[in-house]
Amino acid sequence: MGKKQAGTGPLSRRPDNSAFKQQRLPAWSPSLTPQTVLPTFYILSLVCLLLGIWLLITVEYTYELKVDYTDAGTCEQCFNLRKHAIDSSTPCKCTVSFHVPKTFPGDVFFYYGLRNFHQNLRRYMDSRDDAQMVGRKNNLKAPSSYCAPFDYDANGKPIAPCGAVANSMFNDSLTVMYNPTDGSKIQVPLYRKGIAWYTDKNVKFRNPPTNNTFSLQQAFEGTTRPLYWQRPVYELDDIDSNNNGFINDDLIVWMREAAFPNFKKLYGVLNRAQGPFTEGLPAGNYTLSINYNFPVEPFRGRKELVISMVTWFGGQNYFLPIAYLVTSGLILVTAVVLTTVFVKVGKKGKNMEE
């Protein structure tokens, strides 16, 4: 066999003496020694404890208020009206009163919350066409098959925006009135724009190309609005024409599908420019008036208004501080057990000696 090799002699076929081939690469061999493991446990426990306390304190100073208006106040009648899809076009308005016990200092955020609404079902989530929403003309006229059966209407007209997600967009409009003790009514001013992610607003959602002579409406010509919508997509915002089409903030927020069946989505941010709202949302009585369009009765859902403050790590969230504290405790217990075992039972590693 050796004859086939080039060259002969006793060393002709000797393997190379490289560290790699001889499996002698320099290496670091860490191991779980008590000197490293026990301190790690104590330090981690401390870190978790500190984080937990910090988070807990932060959360303690944030307030959140939930107003379930599904069938509260005068909304019961609207709730019943919306049971039937036939009456979907009939407008219905109602009001719900609520009380804010403590002033919400600083920035205040208004969310609409839905319960038992499954935005995370596979078929539902897939039922959208991102290519259409980025303004591609082809997809505007011929939506993706993923949108089926919400891609074309009964007359074969393409739907824009297509798909089940867009079709079921939350379309209640909420107005909050502040009722100070003097009996006056002040509308709580909300920023209704800038509530979506920057990337969504500027990259993911784009209108079909328009220019001075070619309006948005013309761009959407040949398409029809989704079945459940009262207005076409290019007329979603009747105040700000730049907020129409696929780049409408509410649409964008809605299209970012929630991971769980109970969720809240940003509706508006308190405008603190004037009035009694410069310091935040004052304590007192409020009225929520609703243009009640979104039916929840068919799927036994609930809807609510959530008013909340925001901290450095997000909104009011008790889970994280408690989870950190519990983890800290468990690690501490483990550390103590490990230490005891090591010192008492394991006889300080005497087991390790031969």
Added chain:
Amino acid sequence: MDGACFRETLRTRRRWPDVMAIWKKDIRIALEEERHVRANDRDYNERFSYADNRIKTAKYNVFTFLPINLFEQFQRFANAYFLVLLILQLIPEISSLSWFTTIVPLVLVLAITAVKDATDDYFRHKSDQQVNTRQSQVLIKGKLQNEKWMNVRVGDIIKLENNQFVAADLLLLSSSEPYGLCYIETAELDGETNLKVRQALTVTSDLGDDVAKLADFSGEVICEPPNNKLDKFTGTLCWKDNKYSLDNEKMLLRGCVLRNTEWCFGLVIFAGLQTKLMQNCGRTKFKRTSIDKLMNTLVLWIFGFLICMGIILAIGNTIWEQKVGSDFWEYLQWKELTINAVFSGFLTFWSYIIILNTVVPISLYVSVEVLRLGHSYFINWDRRMYYSRKATPAEARTTTLNEELGQVEFIFSDKTGTLTQNIMVFNKCSINGKTYGDVYDEFGHKVDITEKTPCVDFSFNPLMDRKFRFHDSSLVEAIKLEEPLVQEFFRLLALCHTIMPEERNEGELVYQAQSPDEGALVTAARNFGFVFRSRTPETITLYEMGQAVTYQLLAILDFNNVRKRMSVIVRNPKGQLKLYSKGADTILFDRLDPSNEELMFTTSEHLNLLGATAIEDKLQEGVPETIACLTLANIKIWVLTGDKLETAMNIGYSCNMLRDDMNTVFIISGHTMLEVQQELRTAKEKIMGPSKDKFSSGLDMEKTELYSSDSVFEETIIAEYALIINGHSLAHALEADLEQILVDVACLCKTVICCRVTPLQKALVVELIKRHKRAVTLAIGDGANDVSMIKTAHIGVGISGQEGMQAVLASDYSFAQFRYLQRLLLVHGRWSYHRMCNFLCYFFYKNFAFTLVHFWYGFLCGFSAQTVYDQWFITLFNIVYTSLPVLAMGLFDQDVNEQYSLRFPNLYRPGQLNQLFNKRKFFTCTLQGVCTSFILFFIPYGAFMTAVRDDGAHISDQQTFAVTIATSLVIVVSVQIGLDTNYWTAVNHFFIWGSLAVYFAILFAMHSDGIFTIFPNQFPFIGTARNSLNQKIVWLVILLTTVVCIMPMVAVRFIKADLYPTQTDKVRLLQQATRKQGPQEQNLRRVRRTSSRRSAYAFAHQQGYGELITSGKNMKKEEELALVFNMRK
């Protein structure tokens, strides 16, 4: 050996697990019952369309590669499974994942395998090409022409010259030697290196080398169809209205080499793939390791688990659809989905099978193969297993068995050529009561003979053999003083043998010896001035101290196993008749004349002792040390040898397997079944002690079995016993009634030696242990007689660098020296096993942690088979993000370095006990995976239920959730592999940190604006990475998840190592302590050789050429020589 096969084409390539060794294209003519071959008549022979002499072992060509290779690959269960998944994914109703999530890994796996197969086939093409283009001389149209082998046809007459390979299966027609004799070496066919004689029919041998006559030869051969029987051939030659019967003695088979014959002519009967050699190269049976088998079982279990999960989720979906879903679809007016909850459940089942498919890891098999290949390369590259004297590196010929090297419990070793060098050295002799051969210094102390001891100068003798070494000069002085007994002694050695001399040039003698010890004796006589120069049927010519002396050879009584001696009767020039006899000491002592008279010249039972010789078959280097070390590793070593009892025992003593301080050495040599049974029972009773009588006596097999399976009991026997069993006794002991007690006794003994065993018995012994002990067996040997055992054992090791190729070709691993076995098992084997087990544990853990998150999510998303992760993440997780760190661990990890592996052989124990990866371990690591997935899902879930971004925008959307969990997962499994890695080389660092870096790089790339603008529907996660990974809450969640997933594991490992440290833990600690102190002088263990030397007489145990010599058939002299003085009655 029957059925043995030399794989011509295997020389240049490596075996692959799932590649047939030889691709047999079935071009055999259907039902060929008889073969008709007419010499020199191509037209006639072509009518039968026999195979031509081109061999094709390659499987593919450029065009057939893709279809055939793909077809083969999809025959594998895993690949077929993923193909089915792929098809399922194309059905929109159940497609829960995009097609690319499966096709990308599948294509990658297929591509890696295809590249591997293609490389393999390329080498096969090359080797085919090399064989096919060898030159041979073919008689075409009355002229000898050079032709390539592949152009040789059935019916051609070809001429072979000395030392040429036989090109096809030939009928010998004529040769340069008298009587149409020719000699062939069949080493590459059956491994036997001695020459065999073939003889042509007289009618054809008269054709000689007359080309014209040969061209006119028009005989027709009618013979059997192609078959694989190497030792049988039946046929008839019809020529000139006569019929001559043909047998195997007239055939030259492909793969043989012509020796000692100037030329010969042959008629091609079988060519190419129809030759007996190629017919023997069937599909090689591939050995599978126990891990392999376990892995297959586990994959089936996982598969079952997958189906269970699918069913649970499908039922969940049905219930959910009835209670919640139907209302929701109703509200959406999605008619297609409102139809039937049960049907929806059915679809969901398939959807979940698709998304949970990653629990059956597609890359598992490919990764395992890559690991084993890597480990095999490390074996090939190991300089410490390279034998520079023969320029032979170790070679892993099979790449599928590496981890089994770490689990060996029984080693079955051949003796000759494996433990010993099979180089017979004339060491000492005793003549007339004086011993020659030892060297003494000036003070009269015996000096150990080493390489440096000065050798005796034989320059007075021009015919000496330069390689011969002797250290005691007193013998030469005795020769020079012409002491008559010394002369007579060497005269005997020069006369009494069956060696054939060959003198190519003047004074350049080469001896063709039937056995190496005979050669050693005659070579010794040659150097001491009694040169055996030539022989004729009735004479032997010696050069005695330069003088030519011719003896009349009257008779040869050849050696055989019963008489155990050989004798010659010669008449010296003075006219004296002498009988010289040499043989085994035990036999000859009986025949010595009690009185010390003159030499007897009759064949009576009274002979005179001239002297005794000591021939040493030297042990290979380091054999006793290796055996001692392997014994410490709790590996039982059995020696299975064809040698006789005394020789085997002596080797046993010299390599420390037998020691004087052993309690008892049981020798089983009964000739009947009852005797053997009695001997075995006695042995067992003695070992177990009288109190155990009630178990061992009688036929209480059940209890006996109970005992034998109780390994703890076996170990409590402190006393050391040895068992030596003879071949004929073994034949009885291997019968069904006795095999249990044989196994019991043998396993209670420290050492087992079986002598006088046949190759078949070797295999049977291995089979016995495989069956009864369920232990991993390794057989090591060098010769053709070891092939059956090598093939039977789980692992076969061949000693390479020797004459015969047979053992090496049948083996899985080969190296040049027995002592490398220690390194192969204790270092490479142990590492391989350790790495493979850790790899598998981690692999299953990783896949469960990754996949089961979908299961938990099912309970929140209405069991709709919505995936948690981005589809691209699913595609890349196994093949990009997490494959390399674990591969690096599987390739480079060293729990204990090589020095400590060798210093503490008991580190080998976990492998034998199968402790590092078994069903329990599998459950542990999958459970860890399940827990990890639970934590990975529910901590982010808890946090995200109420979370918003720090700018108030919502963050609990599915995409952010996906990115958070994916990032946590990648970090957790990276930390876990970090914990599992004991040996962080630069490569490990690079792969682990690199994988994390690549994860983030790909994440941001896939979520970038650019790629979304091009493919908006394929990359809907635009901006998610940026918008979520800049949130503190996401990192808080990732940190918490990682801590909660990892810390319990750390605690468990720490406490385990603290309370119940394994041997490995201890040695690691020691190793680290030593490293801190700095390297210490290593005290190499020296094995003491206390054994008392016994008389060793290794003697040829095959019949020699005696009859051939006296019949004169092989002599070139033309005179009729009829004198045969045959003493045998």
